[in-house]
Amino acid sequence: xxxxxxxxxxxxxxxxxxxxxxxxxxxxxxxxxxxxxxxxxxxxxxxxxxxxxxxxxxxxxxxxxxxxxxxxxxxxxxxxxxxxxxxxxxxxxxxxxxxxxxxxxxxxxxxxxxxxxxxxxxxxxxxxxxxxxxxxxxxxxxxxxxxxxx
Amino acid sequence: xxxxxxxxxxxxxxxxxxxxxxxxxxxxxxxxxxxxxxxxxxxxxxxxxxxxxxxxxxxxxxxx
Numbered sequence: 001x002x003x004x005x006x007x008x009x010x011x012x013x014x015x016x017x018x019x020x021x022x023x024x025x026x027x028x029x030x031x032x033x034x035x036x037x038x039x040x041x042x043x044x045x046x047x048x049x050x051x052x053x054x055x056x057x058x059x060x061x062x063x064x065x066x067x068x069x070x071x072x073x074x075x076x077x078x079x080x081x082x083x084x085x086x087x088x089x090x091x092x093x094x095x096x097x098x099x100x101x102x103x104x105x106x107x108x109x110x111x112x113x114x115x116x117x118x119x120x121x122x123x124x125x126x127x128x129x130x131x132x133x134x135x136x137x138x139x140x141x142x143x144x145x146x147x148x149x150x
Numbered sequence: 151x152x153x154x155x156x157x158x159x160x161x162x163x164x165x166x167x168x169x170x171x172x173x174x175x176x177x178x179x180x181x182x183x184x185x186x187x188x189x190x191x192x193x194x195x196x197x198x199x200x201x202x203x204x205x206x207x208x209x210x211x212x213x214x
Contacts, residue, residue: 096151098152102163108164141185146165146184
């Protein structure tokens with residue numbers, strides 16, 4: 001069964017057609033289906049997250065998904081500093097790094113959609129004062145935003 | 151912010167899937183934002199105050 005409702009799918013498809021400019025890649029870290037699953041290490045939402053991303057990919061040619069296995073592609077995971085799954089690393093016209101850990105459902109899905117548009121255009125709705133302050137940051141800022149499903 | 155600046159890394163973490171993260175950061179309210187493991191706040195802040203929190207965390211992090 002599809003995760004996105006038909007009405008949402010149409011609305012998103014229109015939004016992406018209108019707003020997306022350059023291609024955006026979602027690096028999706030997951031675990032490959034294996035006959036040997038260690039119960040404690042099973043990823044509860046990886047399969048559903050993968051299905052959701054497949055549906056999103058189907059809505060625009062400008063959205064690309066690269067799927068990585070956390071274990072067998074450990075080097076890539078290390079480079080992108082991914083240590084838990086499911087994880088998404090977004091790549092477009094961003095200057096810093098944008099990541100999601102856990103399934104982006106509910107409100108977080110809306111945030112993901114907004115991020116895809118911003119990454120595709122290389123613009124944000126931040127004020128010019130904020131953008132100037134960020135351009136002059138004297139050091140690195142690692143920001144974690146902890147959320148729960150809504 | 152991470153879209154605008156190469157100095158910023160932003161990660162959204164769904165803590166119900168990673169309860170150890172919720173425990174580690176003593177999450178009582180969401181969203182909870184943590185900058186450089188030093189400055190944190192709960193709830194949404196206006197853009198300017200959010201930026202102040204980031205600026206507050208950055209100089210201390212670079213001194214180390």
